[in-house]
Amino acid sequence: xxxxxxxxxxxxxxxxxxxxxxxxxxxxxxxxxxxxxxxxxxxxxxxxxxxxxxxxxxxxxxxxxxxxxxxxxxxxxxx
Amino acid sequence: xxxxxxxxxxxxxxxxxxxxxxxxxxxxxxxxxxxxxxxxxxxxxxxxxxxxxxxxxxxxxxxxxxxxxxxxxxxxxxxxxxxxxxxxxxxxxxxxxxxxxxxxxxxxxxxxxxxxxxxxxxxxxxxxxxxxxxxxxxxxxxxxxxxxxxxxxxxxxxxxxxxxxxxxxxxxxxxxxxxxxxxxxxxxxxxxxxxxxxxxxxxxxxxxxxxxxxxxxxxxxxxxxxxxxxxxxxxxxxxxxxxxxxxx
Numbered sequence: 001x002x003x004x005x006x007x008x009x010x011x012x013x014x015x016x017x018x019x020x021x022x023x024x025x026x027x028x029x030x031x032x033x034x035x036x037x038x039x040x041x042x043x044x045x046x047x048x049x050x051x052x053x054x055x056x057x058x059x060x061x062x063x064x065x066x067x068x069x070x071x072x073x074x075x076x077x078x079x
Numbered sequence: 080x081x082x083x084x085x086x087x088x089x090x091x092x093x094x095x096x097x098x099x100x101x102x103x104x105x106x107x108x109x110x111x112x113x114x115x116x117x118x119x120x121x122x123x124x125x126x127x128x129x130x131x132x133x134x135x136x137x138x139x140x141x142x143x144x145x146x147x148x149x150x151x152x153x154x155x156x157x158x159x160x161x162x163x164x165x166x167x168x169x170x171x172x173x174x175x176x177x178x179x180x181x182x183x184x185x186x187x188x189x190x191x192x193x194x195x196x197x198x199x200x201x202x203x204x205x206x207x208x209x210x211x212x213x214x215x216x217x218x219x220x221x222x223x224x225x226x227x228x229x230x231x232x233x234x235x236x237x238x239x240x241x242x243x244x245x246x247x248x249x250x251x252x253x254x255x256x257x258x259x260x261x262x263x264x265x266x267x268x269x270x271x272x273x274x275x276x277x278x279x280x281x282x283x284x285x286x287x288x289x290x291x292x293x294x295x296x297x298x299x300x301x302x303x304x305x306x307x308x309x310x311x312x313x314x315x316x317x318x319x320x321x322x323x324x325x326x327x
Contacts, residue, residue: 035255037210037252037253037255037256040210041210041211044207044210044211
């Protein structure tokens, strides 16, 4: 599965939202109904699924679906 | 309270005083208990030996609660050995009493770093795990001194009042994840900390306390046990004062 699809899948499961809402510009908090702890948990899930560590200062910048996809692509060297 | 059976607890500063009593009471309830100690190796070992007799698992890890790396190392080690952490008791604390006029900057810094930053360190190290498992009990040991003050203890009072504010904020942050965060605020308890008081001070103290005696460490530990059990799942962000009526 490519990074983008996997990221979307994680978001769908974690936030319990329908797949068509998980578009790059969707904000976790404003559009997908996440609270601030949900966003922290999402990042924890990315860490687990992709086997990486996301420093707190990077995690704070991941606010939209697109932010997450871009960050993970970059982190995994596939940008 | 059988629901504590199989739970894993960390008690900071568990080799002596109130922490020691908490470690024992939790172990007797069936918890696996990890205590941390800063320097009292021998006393820590005694606690571990004693707990092992109760048929509960016990472990002692050296750690300075003022250091974040130490807290992280303890948490990693506990997860490696026990696979989870259900209960965190932030108990480690020191005093460096002096009138503010004579209080040195290091008296202030040492007390704030061990007592208040120590609570941040261990809680920060453990919270991710508790959020993921959707379960956790954090009990911070403060003091009535953090509520009513005490001359000669501006540093200690500030650290304990700080713990109360921290607890209330965190309780609101993590309540939706089934994590409860509370404070137990003891009055005067029979420990090495109060042994330092002279007879005159003790006499005056007893006159002030409606119960006319100071607490045994177990009397604090039983309240901690209640807050660690699922019987208290709807209590969070609270300060439970255990002081024989001192602040009533």
